[in-house]
Structure formats: structure tokens, C-alpha cells
Amino acid sequence: MPLTGKDREFLRRIDHLKLYVLLTAVAIFVYLLFIPASELQMATSIVGLALCGIFWVTQRLLSFITLLDLELTRIMNVLKRTLPEAQRKELFRE
Numbered sequence: 001m002p003l004t005g006k007d008r009e010f011l012r013r014i015d016h017l018k019l020y021v022l023l024t025a026v027a028i029f030v031y032l033l034f035i036p037a038s039e040l041q042m043a044t045s046i047v048g049l050a051l052c053g054i055f056w057v058t059q060r061l062l063s064f065i066t067l068l069d070l071e072l073t074r075i076m077n078v079l080k081r082t083l084p085e086a087q088r089k090e091l092f093r094e
Contacts, residue, residue: 007064014061017054024050 028047035043080088
């Protein structure tokens with residue numbers, strides 16, 4: 001099953017996520033170095049929100065991978081049922 005434009009866009013955004021996570025980690029580290037102790041609670045809240053966002057995107061990626069796996073499994077089952085014996089042996093040999 002070919003990927004749709006929406007799927008390709010999602011994968012491209014996930015690829016950019018690596019850079020965003022790295023920049024966020026550096027920014028948080030620098031911020032925590034220079035803030036007074038009284039603002040530490042706010043900084044912790046910001047870190048928590050960032051981690052929630054990363055978790056949400058990771059869950060979307062895992063859902064996408066699960067859908068791909070289900071679709072590929074369905075296709076392989078159809079191929080097993082419809083291919084002639086010789087082609088089936090060649091395709092599924094391990």
C-alpha cells in the first residue's frame with residue numbers, strides 16, 4: 001500500500017522532531033542554569049509540557065506503525081491465499 005501525502009507529511013515531521021527535541025533539551029538546560037531557585041517550579045512545568053508533547057507525537061508514530069503493520073499483514077495473507085504454489089514458495093522462503 002503506497003503512503004498517502006498525509007502519511008509522508010507525518011513522517012517528515014517526525015524526522016524534524018529529532019532536531020526540536022535536541023534544541024529543547026539544550027534550551028531547558030541553559031534555562032535551568034540561570035534561573036533563580038524560586039522559578040524552578042515554572043521551569044519544571046515547562047519541561048513537563050514539552051515531555052507531554054513529545055509523548056503525544058510518539059504515540060501518533062506508534063499508531064501509524066501499527067496501522068502499517070496491520071496493512072502489510074493483511075496483504076501478506078492475501079498473497080498467501082492467491083499466489084500459485086511455486087510463486088508462494090519463492091516469495092515466502094526464509
